[in-house]
Amino acid sequence: MKRKGIILGITFFLLMFFILLCVACAEPITLSFDANGATSGTAPKSITSNPGSFAVIPDKGNLEKTGYDFGGWNSENTGNGFNVNPGNLFKIDQNIILYAKWILIAP
Numbered sequence: 028m029k030r031k032g033i034i035l036g037i038t039f040f041l042l043m044f045f046i047l048l049c050v051a052c053a054e055p056i057t058l059s060f061d062a063n064g065a066t067s068g069t070a071p072k073s074i075t076s077n078p079g080s081f082a083v084i085p086d087k088g089n090l091e092k093t094g095y096d097f098g099g100w101n102s103e104n105t106g107n108g109f110n111v112n113p114g115n116l117f118k119i120d121q122n123i124i125l126y127a128k129w130i131l132i133a134p
Contacts, residue, residue, distance in 0.1 A: 084115050096129070097130075099111060100127065101128040
């Protein structure tokens, strides 16, 4: 009985060791931001982390586009992808670029 407990403990330890080793050796991935036609300002800095980590999505910072309001971030430069709002947690599973989403101001 005692031997089974020791074997189980060693097996658990080795399993946890290899899981941690896999996480530590994972290639970092990057969440980037694109100004997407802004007329002034700079897009927020990229966030580099391990796969499966979470990042807080920044606001527009000093980005501006004449005649447009900032509408958050989108996975496609056309705005037809998925929306991501500033302040939300975003799970980074792969390298991805989020584009500023610009909404035309009605005259």
